[in-house]
Amino acid sequence: MKTKGYKNSGFSYAGAIIFFVTIALLMQIAILVYDYIRERTDNNVLIAILILIVIIILSGVCTLIDYLRRRATVEKPVERILFATERIASGDFDTRIEIANTYDKYNGYDLISENLNIMAAELSRSEILKNDFVSNVSHELKTPIAVISGYADALRDQTLPPEEREKIAEALSRAAKRLSALVSNILKLTKLENQETRPELERFNLTSMLGEVILGYESVIENKGLALECDLDDVYITSSPSLLELVFHNLISNAIKFTDKGTVSISLKRTDDRVSVQISDTGCGMSRDVGMKIFEKFYQGDTSHAGEGNGLGLALVRRVIDILGGEITVSSELSRGSTFTVTIEDAQ
16 A cells, blocks of 8 residues: 555644634634724624624635535545445446646545555456456366367267277376366466465475475386486475475476476575575477466467466466465576576575
């Protein structure tokens, strides 16, 4: 929330001076009128009536001035704010409140107006992201569902040979796994973004955990004929093992997926209270433009591998790293591979 530039402490020296001068002026007018009437008549009843009339007139003038002042300085700003909030509440996130004063002369209403403008801009951005997210989810769901539906219909053909049925069964299994992974990643990402998943910090051996993740991909690495290089220091850290496991699973699986030949290298080093994990490959790499977008939801820079993922893995990785207060960077060259570096703070 913005507060800089707003210096109202609840007391206005200018307002107090104007109020004092106004009261003094009215009293002076009343005294002058009294003296004027007193010089022309000794009838005390008439004097009292005339003074009362003067006081009523002066009070009416003061009331009118105060109404106009309040109308200009209070009621109109409040009406603009109420109108804007009603529009925003109805879903019009393009609504903005015009602010008359410059930033260094903000009053309370200007400050509220600017914060509402910022809120409306954020809601507009969130609405765009939500619509894009729903559109992408719908698109990603259609592909495996279409595969499952098509092959399910094909299985009804009783004349299919056993080998064809086996191929169809494998395709159905892959589509089901892809669909399951998509739904699982969507749920994880939603929980992370809504802060429903809080990191449960504990002291654990990061080297052992990372080693177990690597071992889970040993057969895949062997089947692709890749070389595996590991340089792991013995590191204990206070962090969230479940969230970090999700990070390393995604990064290592990506390194393997995008490397057809060559080496996957993984290193783990500690520097003071920070831990650095590097995951490198000699795969297809990526351009600078692609590298700037890979952490966006559903973005897949290499369309040749689009059927093997759903574009949510790196978005999950970035969100986890942000939650843990760490940092992730990537360096890459086309046809020469990529290196992802994850830096994590030891929360001990």
